[in-house]
Amino acid sequence: MSMSQYIRNPVSEAERRLGELLESAPDAILEFDEEGRIVLLNRMAEQLFGYTREELLGQTVEALLPEALRDLHKKHRSEYLIHPVTRPMGSGLRLEARRKDGSLFPVEISLSPVQSGAVRVTAIIRDITERREMEDQLRAIQEKYIHELELRNRESEQANHLKTEFLSNMSHELRSPLHTVIGFADLLAEESDGTLNEKQRRFLSHIRKDSVHLLDLINDVLDLSKIEAGRLELRYETFRIDAVIEDALSSVRPRASAKSLEIGTDVYLGDPVFADRVRCKQILHNLLTNAIKFTPEGGQVRVQAARNGCFAQISVLDTGIGIPEDQHQAVFDKFHQVRVGIQGGIEGSGLGLAICKGLVEQHDGKIWLTSESGKGSCFTFTIPL
Secondary structure, X not given: OOHXXXXXXXXXXXXXXXXXXXXXXXXXXXXXXXXXXXXXXXHHHHHHHOOOHHHHOOOEHHHHOOHHHHHHXXXXXXXXXXXXXXXXXXXXXXXXXXXXXXXXXXXEEEEEEEEEOEEEEEEEEEEOHHHHHHHHHHHHHHHHHHHHXXXXXXXXXXXXXXXXXXXXXXXXXXXXXXXXXXXXXXXXHHOOOOOOOHHHHHHHHHHHHHHHHHHHHHHHHHHHHHHHOOOOXXXXXXXXXXXXXXXXXXXXXXXXXXXXXXXXXXXXXXXXXXXXXXXXXXXXXXXXXXXXHOOOOOOEEEXXXXXXXXXXXXXXXXXXXXXXXXXXXXXXXXXXXXXXXOOOOEOOOOOHHHHHHHHHHHOOOOEEEEEOOOOXXXXXXXXXX
């Protein structure tokens, strides 16, 4: 026996391996000639369409399409045969195919031309029924989620609207008698109808102080509710920020003097700003009040202002107790209260910084905190020039 009998034909071996790959492919693979007739198919094609190999060979591709698409496909195929090179082939096309029993199912098809003398087209066809079902289920879940989210948003908007209306009405009902209490307290303090003794003056001072505190709290709650509901209207005007800084400082100097605090300014901003003057003063007043509140006696509070691009950047610095880094974001949450390190108590309503944040952001600005425990704090915000 010669050695040549033991040497395999490489061409036959390659064809055998190619046939094995074709038959084991997970997708249906078919080849069509220039007339659209099926000249080659694999085992998956038989399983997918429900035909035997003998039934499919020689059939035109239209046999595998829904009846409604057959005429259109013939036209497309004929146009491709006229210009086989320039006509585009499809990759990842999503269509419907037809089984032998007439049932339709979704498929994804990739087409590629094979030119070896005559024009032929190879089609790789994948059944995407499970994928389509999963996509439909996912779409249904998304639509349900979006519907529920829209419903909750509408309910939330309505609740915010009702809350704002309630707070507005209640604040009016509460502020009117408080203004009366404060007014009568001021009249009594004048002692025009008789001299008050020390005990009466002390009681009167408590009445006025607590009434003013309650009035400020009511105003803060109302402002915050309007900000959250998007109903706080800003009255824009052009003004110099140094004048507003001075106004805010004037309102807090008595408190600073009571604690022997040094107040200073570093204003390097000649350009005017375009904002709501009253609300800017409110932001500064809240930040200065906090700085004075949490700065021990003999400390310092400074206000700095400079240009930063198209914005005015204003900072309120103090030499107070400082705030740990893990609380830098939380301080802007409503009702968040900072413990006073020396006294150990809690002061304020916890709304001041939340209001500042809302007002700054409504001006399209930003506000942030730089601080370390025991090393003072620096609150900085920007408003447009």
